[in-house]
Amino acid sequence: MKPEGTLLLRRSDIAALLGIEECMAAVEQAFSLYAQGRTTPPGILGIHTAGGGFHIKAGLLELGRSYFVAKTNANFPQNMKRFGLPLIQGVIVLCDGENGYPLALMDSMEITIIRTGAATGVAAKYLARPAATVATICGCGNQGRISLRALAEVRPLTRAYAFDIDEQQAGRFARELSQELGIEIKSVNDLAQAVAESDICVTCTPSKAPLLKREYVSPGTFIAAVGADSEEKQELEPELLASSKVVVDLLEQCAVIGELHHALKKGIITKADVQAELGEVIAGKKAGRTAPDEVIIFDSTGTALQDVAAAAIVYEKAILSGKGVVVDLGA
Amino acid sequence: MKPEGTLLLRRSDIAALLGIEECMAAVEQAFSLYAQGRTTPPGILGIHTAGGGFHIKAGLLELGRSYFVAKTNANFPQNMKRFGLPLIQGVIVLCDGENGYPLALMDSMEITIIRTGAATGVAAKYLARPAATVATICGCGNQGRISLRALAEVRPLTRAYAFDIDEQQAGRFARELSQELGIEIKSVNDLAQAVAESDICVTCTPSKAPLLKREYVSPGTFIAAVGADSEEKQELEPELLASSKVVVDLLEQCAVIGELHHALKKGIITKADVQAELGEVIAGKKAGRTAPDEVIIFDSTGTALQDVAAAAIVYEKAILSGKGVVVDLGA
Secondary structure, three states, X not given: OOOOOEEEEOHHHHHHHOOHHHHHHHHHHHHHHHHOOOOOOOEEEEEEOOOOEEEEEEEEEEEXXXXXXXXXXXXXXXXXXXXXXXXXXXXXXXXXXXXXXXXXXXXXXXXXXXXXXXXXXXHHHHHOOOOOOEEEEEOOOHHHHHHHHHHHHXXXXXXXXXXXXXXXXXXXXXXXXXXXXXXXXXEOOOHHHHHHOOOEEXXXXXXXXXXXXXXXXXXXXXXXXXXOOOOOOEEEOHHHHHOOEEEEOOHHHHHHHOHHHHHHHXXXXXXXXXXXXXXXXXXXXXXXXXXXXXXXXXXXXXOHHHHHHHHHHHHHHHHHHOOOEEEOOOO | OOOOOEEEEOHHHHHHHOOHHHXXXXXXXXXXXXXXXXXXXXXXXXXXXXXXXXXXXXXXXXXXXXXXXXXXXXXXXXXXXXXOOOOEEEEEEEEEOOOXXXXXXXXXXXXXXXXXXXXXXXXXXXXXXXXOOEEEEEOOOHHHHHHHHHHHHHOOOOEEEEEOOOHHHHHHHHHHHHHHHOOEEEXXXXXXXXXXXXXXXXXXXXXXXXEEOHHHOOOOOXXXXXXXXXXXXXXXXXXXXXXXXEEEOOHHHHHHHOHHHHHHHOOOOOHHHOOEEHHHHHOOOOOOOOOOOOOEEEEOOOOHHHHHHHHHHHHHHHHHHOOOXXXXXXX
């Protein structure tokens, strides 16, 4: 069957199509397939520029149908101030993995946020204590919102703390998410205090210096370190990694652009100290949490596997529901 | 200024917008900027699959305005037979290099063919004998056509030989191009004879074994080796490289996926034996042809620099002429 064209999907189309619950299931499966050696290893390519840079992530998954994704994300930290444009912008090219046909072109923003939140949720499902009820969200933007939604899917949360350098943003987050999720959420100024009282902490800020210190963290806490996805980004004190059980999304990638990279550079941890890749825990090849008092860190740098998993859902639902516009680019 | 949307351009839009002459000028400039260290080094990423693979090329050029391109090309050799789809398909994402905004999404087929032909023409301009009048085109598809057009821009061609394993294709090529370019073109079965009589030979086939042998080539010939752009592809006998002056588009890339790679593997040449990158010859940093009887080979693997140069022309002309459709992907 020769396809009729390439489907164009805008950010709002994707937001309407992709739910966190289904995305978590797909991301969980993708990591598992990877750990079982049933996927092509995903790839990454970066081009740095004066004011920012471009990051390309590419991967392939066999999901009944074979799907390939190349995601180009631009990351320009001064964008809002200088141009009134988002920090991160980009495009996902979804192709048929069997014949290369470009099935869809999608805005990348929503998928990146949701698939990243989905990985946080999946990691929490396997690595947080089953009875975890209190979470701190450090960084109250879109990524923080989806992170809390994902956590609420897998743990019986009753309370959350919202921390942001922009206090108003934390306040809005607390009001809106507490209504949406039906749990108590407090915006806080004291990150140390909030984390000490939490079973789970998600860091998802653009920070370039450690903001989560080892001394803040109580035994048994699960930490999802989401913000660091390039060499210069960092949210965790390296000593916190050295004293915790560390699970990564992709070992080699985290060793270059994740929190792991900073701890390796400081020489206080080795790659051999890393407990597992998340997929290995999901697939049952390596242990996740083995004691209630372990501090476990998930180093999340983001992989094309997540993008493929999420984009495939979006595409299949868009086709079924008739969303998007079709263009025959090859004509 | 916040852009209003992303411009979509189909293959036919691009064919109507991009001329070989302007593309040659842009590609020449791009290689020169690169050789002068005035560009970010371009990048490449490959994902192999059972039936083919995906290749991503990314690069950035400052051309008055800063442009970034990520090109995703799918390469599935059995596509026509199995799916009625082209061997190569793909999408170019053109972004503003200063803020990352996705300016345009373009079909990649036409740009890939034209920018590759443009590099052949630019290489011939610097490396073929000035009085070259006879050319052999080995591989009479779209790439062969654009190659001959590009050669005709830079050398006073009077005759060409068209060789293809599909004789009918060679015949059509000879008829159509001879009319278009006003030169004598003969389709031939004897590649050795044709090459022996030629000043220039372009190989642009999907071959995986050497078809151009050292013994075919007369002194003074310029050869553009265009087909090989992945590890398994090969058109030239490695001994031909070892006995010729070799100029490459990108040294490190040719050492992995070009003709150079096969000669290196055979141990009959070293990277130090390579005369220059094309940009170094254009920029006057290294010598090109220094004697009329030198055999010179241009190993063309294709670079994102060419894609950026070509896509920028297409985009600017499309904006001026109102071609294409605008979609606000971020909406």
